[in-house]
Structures are given as structure tokens and as C-alpha cells.
Amino acid sequence: MRKNWNESFFGHVSIIVTGQLIEAFINQTVGEGIVIWDIKRLDEQRLSCLMMLRDVKRVKPILTKTACKIHFNERNGLPFLIKRLMARSGIIIGIVLCLFILFMLSNMIWNIEIHGADAKVEQQIQKVLKKNHIYVGALEFLLPSLNTIETDLSSKLSRVTWVGVSKKGTTYRIDVVQKELPKKEKVTGPRDLVAAKEATIHNVYVEKGQSIVTLDQVVQKGDLLVSGTIGKVEDPSFVSAKGKVIGETWYHSITKVPLQPHYVTYTGATYTRHKLSFWGKDIPIWGFKKQPFKYEKHEQATKSFHFLFWSLPVAYKRVDYRQYDHTHRKLSEEQALEIGKADAKSKLLRRLPEQSLVIRENVKSQQIVDGKLVLKIFFIMEEDIAKPRAFSVQERKGKLEKQKEQQRDEKSGG
């Protein structure tokens, strides 16, 4: 059982002993307690055997005593292995460097994912992370613990209900639940609601204030609809009037519809060009066609290369060309009319407040001019015509006083 691990760990040598008294050499060596093994007789005067490296010194006096000479044949085991490897230090450096790089890379943040945050919050989070030295390429063992990051994030972000930080391999994942803050209603001062445009009143819904108008009354632009003055005449109070006044309004619209409209459609054919850019100079690597399509639109995507955490002056560029085509379509007058009507309607609705309704539409005239159908359409709409108008309380009070005086004067006068 001599061939165990310590043999190779401490190293052993193969020696050749030459001399007349070889048997005496064996006996004395064994008597000294020096371990030798695998002894072979080579010839009359020579003998080969193995022995531990550490015993070599102890053998020397025996050699002189027995007039034998020693010759080292082979050296085995770790000490020699190390020596041999030292001679090839390049390999060692390479191995160590490789391990070191591997170690560094595996301890590096490769990705930070932020889930559930809008752009603004995401930016905030990234700022906080950067302050904590968390960025792509940071070494993990220099970083604070996940809990610290979490508490730091949640204390610094006011618009966030909960932040969870977790780590999956080399990726940090940050889950965010954002607060949904209700929109604050602006506090408005005392105001009236006046007509934004000429209309016939259809409906009045007042939340605050006093309605002045009656149904089916025709109002002009700027007429008072809902007053912010409420209460008794002697002791009025002033509020911010609020409500909806639905009025009927009229619009004329002129719409032109080309009878031979011109469309641009993508054919679906694409062509991709790949380029490598070195120091800003592009070198095409795939896709060499000069002009892939006659009519095309193209987009370019650039991705720069990184080595560890440095960006290199080398980038990959990809240009996608998409072919498009011109098409013409012939419209009949009816078709053009339909399109024109819908067009005019949607245009009008876009201009008006939300929840406006078309009550009636009437095509007044239609003419073909220069290959275009010109439509004049009359719309009757229902829309909210109320528009707030602020007033100052003092002025309003003064006015009321004057009115009272006038009334008194009239009474006394009459």
C-alpha cells in the first residue's frame, strides 16, 4: 500500500545505485528506516529503485559507507510537477488569468431589469442604483445586500408603493408597484359659466352655481349660463360654478375628396444590409445590392460592442429596407361622398369637446372640381358649450350693490 497519495504529493525519485556492496546498501537503508521500493537488479553492479524525495539526504552517508554511487533517473510527484510547470510560467499565468477572468465575469452584473415602472420612475431607479454602484458591469461582491438596496430604493422613491429587488445569477431584477395618485382637481376661484359659442340650450346640468338660462333659449357667445353668485340677494355668496350646458350648435364644413386617391402601401418585400463599423467607418459584411428597391424606406439599428464594461469603437449596424408601392384607386361619386361625410364628421368631432353628438348632417352641395369632390355639409351638433370665466368677488359685490341702489331708486322714483 505504498502507492498512496503522499507518494505523489511529496514526490519520489527513481534512482540507480552503482557499487560493489549493493546488498549492504539495501540492508543499511532498510535498517535506517528509509523506505525504498520497486528494487530491480539491472546488472552485477547496478540496481534501480524508488525512494521518497525527502529521504534522499538520509541516504547519502550510507552511500559513502558502502562505496556506492547514486544516479537520479526519474523524478515524479507534485514537487517536480510544480517545478516543471514553473518552467512554463506562461501556462500558469494563463490558467490563473483565465480563472480570474472567469471569476470576475461570473461576479459581474450583466443585466438590470426593471419591471412595472414607467419611464420617469425607471430613470429615478437607475439613478439610485448608480449611486449604490449598481450598473451593468459592476462587481457583485462590492455591492450592498439586496435588502439594503430595497430599503434605499423604497425610501428614495416617493411614487412607489413597493420595490422588490431580486437576483438571478448575474441579473438584478427590480419589481416596482407604482402608486396611482389621483389627479388633483384644481382649486378654482369663483367663476361663472358662459357660452363658448352661439347655441340653443338643450340641457343644463348644474353641479354648483345658479342656472340663468332656460331650455330652448338661444344664447350668444359670451352669454352667462350659470352664475357663480348664489344665495339671497341681500347676502350673496360666491362659488366656482360647475356644470354642463348642452347646446345645439351649427357648423358648415367644406370637404374635398380626391376621386383618384393615391396610396402608398408596403409590398412586404424587405432587404437587410449588415455592416460593421470601425471608428465610425462602415464596412458592409452582408447585403451588397446597390439599390434594393426603387421605392423604399429604411431604418437603421446600431449596436455597439462591449468588452467587459468598455464600449469598443466597433459597432454592428443593420439597415432594413422596406419596399413600398404607389397605388391608385378610382372612387365613384357615392363612395367619395361617403368618405367625405365620414371625414368631415370625424374632423369636426375632433375639434369639439368630448361627448359631442351629431344630431343631423345635411349635404348642402356636391361638385366635382379638378378631379375632387367638393362637399359642403351642414351639421347640427349637441355639445357642452359651457366655458368658465372667473370673476373677482369684490367687483361682483360692488355691482350687486349698484343694482340694489338702482332698483331702490326706481322704486322710489316710481
Next chain:
Amino acid sequence: MAKRWGNQLKSWFANHTDLPSDVVLDLPRITMIGQLHIYIENYRGVLAFSNTELRLSLETGQLLIRGQEFVLKTILPEDILLEGTIKNVEFIESG
């Protein structure tokens, strides 16, 4: 005379107790595994060693082992393990 008496006593002791005789009598214990190995305990020294022959000194006399391709696998102060093809084991009594 006294030595002979002592030897006789030892031999009687070995015969009449269960103790192994190699312990009591200081004799070599030899174990062989076929022709491949021979393991000798309680030897006193190597007298000659070559590829075909191993001569050991014992307490009394010598042991001569003949064969081919001898290798001393292990050699310790008390025991020795020889490997090779063993043909012949012979005790040589000292005159």
C-alpha cells in the same frame, strides 16, 4: 548447552499452547501467492539480490529463492515482498 535447553523449551511451549510458532520460535513466516508473490516476515537481512535470485539471512540459516524477473516490491526492517516468477524456495541450514 543453555541455548539448546532454551530452544527446547520454546519448542515445547509452541507445541503445547495455541501461540503461533513463528512468534514463539522467532521463525520466518513465509506467504506465497502462487508463483507471483512471496512475502517473508521476520528475516534478518539481504545477502544477495539479483533478477533471478534472492538470498536472505534468517535467525537460523538462510533462505534462497530462485525464479525470474525479481523485483523487491517492498522492503522493511522486518518484512520483504518479492514479485516475479518464483520457481524455487530453499532453506539452507547453516552448518
